[in-house]
Amino acid sequence: MTRTIIAIAGASASGKSLFSQTIYNELLNELAPGAIAIIEEDAYYRDQSHLPFEHRTQTNYDHPDAFEHELLLEHLNQLKEGKPVxxxxxxxxxxxxxxxxxxxxxxxxxxxxxxxxxxxxxxCDEFNIKVFIDTPLDICLMRRMQRDLEERGRSLQSVIEQYQATVRPMFYQFIDPSKHNADVVVTRGGRNRVAIDILKSKIKQLLQ
Ligand code: CTP
Known part of the structure; x- marks a missing residue:
């Protein structure tokens, strides 16, 4: 059953996935099978299949209401009880x-x-370790542009409009203040080797 839940938060394109995936992939080779798992908050974006596509493009995806956090909470509790989700x-x-x-x-x-x-x-009450990836916003914006154009099929114009309308304001309203709930603040995102190694050691210590 799940005993320790580690949250990795931070701005869009701050390097959360790279940071988390690096820890996960490196530990997969070192730990017993099934010792570690990873899930993304993105999986819990609300289902919008009942809305026409044009409406869906207008959703504010950077506001807490865009996520079904209740379902994530339910899943975390099931995992803690030893049940798959x-x-x-x-x-x-x-x-x-x-x-x-x-x-x-x-x-x-x-x-x-x-x-x-x-x-x-x-x-936050469910998380045993809370990490915030604190990458400068200009770096995040460059990465987000590149990713949304190359991987998410967006146009430059749509990335800029969404960034100004929701991504940036929601960062200042919700994400940046949440840094104060973190136990650990990591600079330079997924490229911070020292922070990755410290987290890996902590996880190994917890499993002993
Ligand atoms: N988003 C979007 N369109 C959707 C759903 C989400 O553009 N239909 C965007 C939101 O604007 C939000 C972002 O997706 O800002 C969340 O994903 P992000 O954190 O950028 O992805 P990760 O790969 O986890 O980022 P990182 O580079 O930090 O790993």
Missing amino acids: DIPVYDYAKHTRSDQTRRIQPAKILIVEGILLLSDPKL
């Missing part, structure tokens, strides 16, 4: 959930990564 799979191209799910087994250590994890007090 089927998490939604999000489709960025369609702006809604796909009809698939992904089964997550109750690993002893669970990493959860996402922009607004530390802004929700109920979720």
